[in-house]
Amino acid sequence: SRRYSITLLPGDGIGPEVISVAKNVLKLAGSLEGIEFSFQEMPMGGCAFDLAGVPLPEETLSAAKQSDAVLLGAIGGYKWDNNEKHLKPETGLLQLRQGLNVFANLRPATVLPQLVDASTLKKEVAEGVDIMVVRELTGGIYFGKPRGFGTNESGEEIGFNTEVYATHEVDRIARVAFETARKRHGKLCSVDKANVLEASMFWRKRVTAIAAEYPDIELSHMYVDNAAMQLVRNPKQFDTIVTNNIFGDILSDEASMITGSIGMLPSASLGASGPGVFEPIHGSAPDIAGQDKANPLATVLSAAMLLKYGLGEEKAAKRIENAVQDTLNKGFRTGDIYSAGTKLVGCNEMGEEVLKSVDSSVLTA
Ligand code: NAD
Ligand code: IPM
Ligand code: MN
Numbered sequence: 001s002r003r004y005s006i007t008l009l010p011g012d013g014i015g016p017e018v019i020s021v022a023k024n025v026l027k028l029a030g031s032l033e034g035i036e037f038s039f040q041e042m043p044m045g046g047c048a049f050d051l052a053g054v055p056l057p058e059e060t061l062s063a064a065k066q067s068d069a070v071l072l073g074a075i076g077g078y079k080w081d082n083n084e085k086h087l088k089p090e091t092g093l094l095q096l097r098q099g100l101n102v103f104a105n106l107r108p109a110t111v112l113p114q115l116v117d118a119s120t121l122k123k124e125v126a127e128g129v130d131i132m133v134v135r136e137l138t139g140g141i142y143f144g145k146p147r148g149f150g151t152n153e154s155g156e157e158i159g160f161n162t163e164v165y166a167t168h169e170v171d172r173i174a175r176v177a178f179e180t181a182r183k184r185h186g187k188l189c190s191v192d193k194a195n196v197l198e199a200s201m202f203w204r205k206r207v208t209a210i211a212a213e214y215p216d217i218e219l220s221h222m223y224v225d226n227a228a229m230q231l232v233r234n235p236k237q238f239d240t241i242v243t244n245n246i247f248g249d250i251l252s253d254e255a256s257m258i259t260g261s262i263g264m265l266p267s268a269s270l271g272a273s274g275p276g277v278f279e280p281i282h283g284s285a286p287d288i289a290g291q292d293k294a295n296p297l298a299t300v301l302s303a304a305m306l307l308k309y310g311l312g313e314e315k316a317a318k319r320i321e322n323a324v325q326d327t328l329n330k331g332f333r334t335g336d337i338y339s340a341g342t343k344l345v346g347c348n349e350m351g352e353e354v355l356k357s358v359d360s361s362v363l364t365a
Contacts, residue, residue, distance in 0.1 A: 001034045001035065001036050002034060002035050002036070002313075003035075003036045003037070003038070004030075004035065004036075004037055004038075004068040004069065004311055005037070005038045005039075005040065005066070005067040005068050006026070006037050006038070006039050006040070006067060006068065006069055006070070006071055006306075007039075007040050007041075007042055007060075007063050007064045007067040007069075007070045007071070007275075008023060008039050008040065008041040008042070008070075008071050009041075009042055009043075009044040009045075009060070009064070009070060009071070009072040009073065009096075010041065010047075010073040011044055011045040011046075011047065011072060011073040011074050011075040011076075011089075011284065012045045012046040012047055012073075012074065012075050012076055012077045012089060012284045012289075013074055013075075013076070013077050013283070013284025013285055013286050013289035014073070014074060014284055014285045014288060014289045014294035014347075015045070015072075015073025015074040015075065015284055016073060017073075017289070017290075017292065017294050017296070017347050017348075018073055018074075018280065018294055018295075018296040018298070018299035018300075018347065019071065019072075019073040019299060020351070021296035021299065021300060021347060021348070021350070021351030021354070022071060022296060022299040022300045022302065022303045023039060023071070023303075024351060024355060025300050025303055025320060025323070025351070025354050025355060025358060026071070026303040026306070026307070026320075028355055028358045028359065029303075029304075029307070029316045029317075029319040029320045029323070029358050030307070030313070030316050032316070032319060032358070032361070033313060033315050033316040033319070035311075035313060035316060040063055040067065042057075042059065042060040042063050042064070043057060043060060044056055044057075044060050044072070044075060044089075044092055044093075044096065045074075045075025045076060045089035045092055045093070045284075046075060046076060046077050046079060046080040046089040048060065048089075048092065049080060049083065049087055049089065049092075053087075054087065054092070055075070055080075055087060055088060055089045055090075055091055055092025055093075055095070056091075056092035056093075056095045056096055056099075060096075061095070061096065061099045064096065064099070064100060064275060064277075065099070065100065065274065065275065067275055068275055068310065068311060069275050069276055069277075069278060069306045069310035069311060070096075070100070070275055070276070070277045070278065071278050071279070071299075071302065071303060071306055072093075072096075072277055072278065072279035073279070073280075073284075073299065074279070074280065074282060074283050074284040074285070075089040075090065075092060075093050075283075075284060076088075076089040076090055076283055076284045076286075077089070077284050077286045077289075078286055094142060094143070096277065097137055097138055097269060097277065098138050098143065100269075100271060100274060100275060100276075100277060101138060101271040101272070101274065102137060102138065102269035102270055102271045102276060102277050103136060103137055103138040103139070103169070103172060103173060103270075103271060103272075104134060104135075104136070104137065104172075104173055104176040104269065104270045104271070105134070105135040105136070105137040105248065105267055105268070105269045105270075106132060106133075106134060106135075106180065106267060106268045106269075106270070106305070106309070107132070107133040107134075107135060107248070107252040107255070107265060107266075107267045107281055108130075108131070108132050108133075108265070108266065109129065109130075109131045109132075109133065109252070109255035109256055109258060109259050109265060110129070110130050110131075110259060111126050111127065111128065111129040111130070111258060111259050111260070112259070112260075112264075112325060112328060113127075114325065114328035114329060115259065115260040115261075115264070115328065115337055116260075117339040118260030118261060118333075118336075118337040118338075118339055119257070119258055119259065119260050120257055121232065121235075121258055125232075125234070125235065125236075126235070126258055126259075128236060129235045129236055129258050129259070130239075131235065131238045131239070131240075131241060131255055131258075132180055132181075132184060132239070132240045132241070133241045133243070133248055133251060133252045133255060134173065134176060134177040134180055134240060134241065134242040134243070134248075135243060135244075135245065135247075135248025135249065135252060136165075136169065136170075136173040136242075136243070136244050136245050136248065137245060137248075137269055138169075138245075139164070139165055139166075139169045139244075139245060140163055140164070140165060140199070140244045140245035140246055141161050141162065141163040141164075141244075141245065141246050142245045142246065143245075144161060144162035144163055144164040145162055145164075146160065146162055147160060147161045147162060148160065163197060163199040163200075163244075163246075164199055165199050165202060165203055165206075165244070167206060170202070170203050170206035170207065170210075171206055171209075171210055172272070173242065174190075174206060174207045174210040174211075174242060175210060175213070176270075177190075177240060177242035178210065178211070178213070178214040178217050180240050181214075181217050181239060181240040182214065182216065182217060184239055184240055185239040185240075186216060186217055186218060186239070187217070187218045187220075187238075187239035187240060188217050188218070188219050188220070188239070188240045188241075188242060189219075189220045189221070189222055189227070189238055189239075189240070189241050189242075190203070190204065190207045190219065190220070190221050190222070190241075190242050190243065191221075191222050191223075191224050191227045191241055191242070191243040191247055191251065192204050192221065192222075192223065192224065192243065192244070192247070193223060193224050193225075193247075194221070194223070195223055199244075200244075203244060204221055207219070207221075207242065208221075224243070224247045224251070227241070227243075227247075227251060228250075228251065228254060231251065231254055231255055231258070232254070232258070235255070235258050252265065252267075252281050253281065256281060256282075260336075260337045261295060261336040261337045262281065262282045262298070262336075263280075263282060263294065263295025263297060263298050263334065263336045263337065264295065264297055264298055264301070264337065265280060265281045265282070265298050265301075266278070266279075266280055266281070266298050266299070266300075266301035266302035266304070266305050267279055267280065267281050267302060267305070268302070268305040268306070268309045268310070270309060270310075275310065276306070276309060276310040278302040278303065278305050278306040278309075278310060279299070279302055280298030280299045280301075280302055281298065282298060292346035292347050292348055293334065293335055293346060293347065294334070294347045295334040295335075295336050295337060295347070295350070296334075296347050296350055296351055296354075297324055297334075297350070297354075300320060300324060300351075300354055301320070301321070301324060303320060304317040304318075304320035304321050304324075305317070307320070319358055319361050320354075320358065322357070322361055323354050323355075323357035323358040323361055324354060324357075326357040326360075326361070327350070327353045327354050327356075327357050330343075330353065330357075331343045332345050332349070332350055332353045333345065334346065334347065334350055
């Protein structure tokens with residue numbers, strides 16, 4: 001049987017609740033395909049700060065580096081909001097992404113037929129939407145220098161950041177995006193702010209240059225403000241989107257809502273080699289943490305992406321995706337995707353139902 005080691009980083013808020021569900025689903029789906037996992041749970045985020053004084057302890061990063069894949073819940077919360085910059089939970093997450101060099105973040109926004117009614121958009125607008133957002137994850141304004149706090153010429157206090165992209169950074173994310181579009185419907189839209197920002201003008205120049213390697217892909221460019229509008233006007237015009245770190249962060253939260261809830265959107269963060277990081281796109285949801293209300297499906301679907309993109313175990317991944325659809329077919333819904341006529345359940349019960357569906361897939365697979 002195949003064996004893999006998985007680093008679990010439950011994190012803060014609803015992180016541990018959704019990770020506990022996803023871990024069980026991963027274990028069961030794997031076992032049905034002859035896969036054995038060893039799990040190592042490590043602290044990261046606010047809980048790591050409380051425990052070890054830093055949001056990403058060295059032991060956590062080295063465990064992640066040595067494993068086959070990382071499954072992460074979410075980090076952050078009010079308690080740590082006033083931490084110094086280098087001690088914030090969010091800084092730990094950025095250090096993890098940079099430490100593993102996972103520069104390509106895939107965020108699929110797929111409207112499942114079962115959840116069309118949960119979308120805030122009209123049925124005819126939401127139905128059939130299937131977008132892959134390819135977000136650059138280890139560069140741009142999140143990491144650019146100079147950055148910091150200081151004073152300007154008139155002695156006034158300032159905060160500043162720098163949006164910067166080097167050739168190799170744009171070229172490698174562009175290639176991932178073109179390859180992704182090739183496996184989908186052959187359409188790639190690069191989103192930038194090239195009418196204003198030099199970093200975006202450069203981004204557009206490099207994406208256009210790389211396009212020469214992919215004559216079969218239909219490339220278009222769109223300004224980010226228009227893209228934000230087009231996403232809610234007519235999301236079906238998009239197939240694959242490639243964009244920088246900060247625009248990708250914002251547009252993927254927006255795209256998630258088309259699918260019904262941010263609680264549905266998984267992600268895969270991949271590098272050129274080494275373990276990937278798999279996490280829901282949502283945060284620690286402090287407003288519902290500890291109440292068994294969180295939707296665990298984004299994390300469950302992230303476990304499916306871990307199997308598919310991280311380990312090449314497509315059959316086990318498919319078992320999870322099918323089980324999620326089956327659970328929704330049976331009418332089970334957490335609060336965020338609830339609509340009249342469906343059955344309201346909590347995080348744990350949703351997890352139990354997904355497990356049952358994975359289990360019964362033995363018969364149908
Ligand atoms: P959030 O995504 O945590 O929550 C936004 C809203 O969506 C909240 O109303 C929340 O209840 C709801 N929501 C999120 N996930 C849900 C789920 N699975 N099921 C049901 N409802 C869900 O964003 P926020 O409130 O802006 O941030 C809270 C904290 O999380 C902050 O500290 C932020 O920095 C952090 N954060 C972490 C990550 C991450 O770990 N990758 C991502 C985003 C935000
Ligand atoms: C996300 C989050 C993170 C980001 C934060 C918490 C650093 O919003 O994963 O989308 O901005 O990348
Ligand atoms: Mn985000």
